[in-house]
Amino acid sequence: GQQLNQSPQSMFIQEGEDVSMNCTSSSIFNTWLWYKQDPGEGPVLLIALYKAGELTSNGRLTAQFGITRKDSFLNISASIPSDVGIYFCAGRTTSGTYKYIFGTGTRLKVLA
Amino acid sequence: GAVVSQHPSWVICKSGTSVKIECRSLDFQATTMFWYRQFPKQSLMLMATSNEGSKATYEQGVEKDKFLINHASLTLSTLTVTSAHPEDSSFYICSARDRSRNTEAFFGQGTRLTVV
Numbered sequence: 001g002q003q004l005n006q007s008p009q010s011m012f013i014q015e016g017e018d019v020s021m022n023c024t025s026s027s028i029f030n031t032w033l034w035y036k037q038d039p040g041e042g043p044v045l046l047i048a049l050y051k052a053g054e055l056t057s058n059g060r061l062t063a064q065f066g067i068t069r070k071d072s073f074l075n076i077s078a079s080i081p082s083d084v085g086i087y088f089c090a091g092r093t094t095s096g097t098y099k100y101i102f103g104t105g106t107r108l109k110v111l112a
Numbered sequence: 113g114a115v116v117s118q119h120p121s122w123v124i125c126k127s128g129t130s131v132k133i134e135c136r137s138l139d140f141q142a143t144t145m146f147w148y149r150q151f152p153k154q155s156l157m158l159m160a161t162s163n164e165g166s167k168a169t170y171e172q173g174v175e176k177d178k179f180l181i182n183h184a185s186l187t188l189s190t191l192t193v194t195s196a197h198p199e200d201s202s203f204y205i206c207s208a209r210d211r212s213r214n215t216e217a218f219f220g221q222g223t224r225l226t227v228v
Binding site for chain 1: 154
């Protein structure tokens with residue numbers, strides 16, 4: 001099935017550092033979503049983006065919907081140990097359908 | 113917030129048997145639910161769209177006779193893995209959207225299936 005490419009695949013950072021990850025697609029999406037998944041759990045929605053160029057924040061998290069509608073990035077500022085987990089981007093093509101295509105994931109580990 | 117619950121959280125079954133996984137929307141009604149599969153260290157892959165009162169729509173490559181989906185009510189969808197084999201071992205996750213609210217779908221906590 002179709003997948004979105006995320007980078008980096010994994011990253012180790014020190015507590016307090018900022019984190020940046022991105023997601024790219026060969027297709028256009030009308031909605032970009034960012035999720036966090038803890039081990040053995042389902043994904044939890046962090047941020048939803050609905051307009052090209054949109055920049056949205058949720059606490060220490062900031063995400064942007066790329067102008068071309070083929071990419072998005074997520075920044076985490078001042079990381080803390082509980083930020084550890086897998087971050088997935090997801091795209092939705094057509095409004096009215098809630099089928100999501102997920103990215104390959106970025107595994108984040110925070111060193112205290 | 114809206115809650116989607118899956119049962120069981122984990123299940124171990126013998127090869128050749130069938131296992132049923134439930135997905136419930138606890139505090140909202142969902143005309144559509146979605147089933148995903150996630151293999152270890154991989155992403156979520158959509159398997160099928162479960163439509164209340166009608167047949168499920170399966171993604172390309174997913175065997176509808178092996179993964180039976182029933183969405184008999186606005187709060188419950190079930191996924192039955194028939195004649196399970198070890199390669200069916202995976203993390204199965206459902207999502208559901210509150211049809212009365214303009215929000216994204218909510219995900220269940222997942223069901224870990226191990227076929228031995």
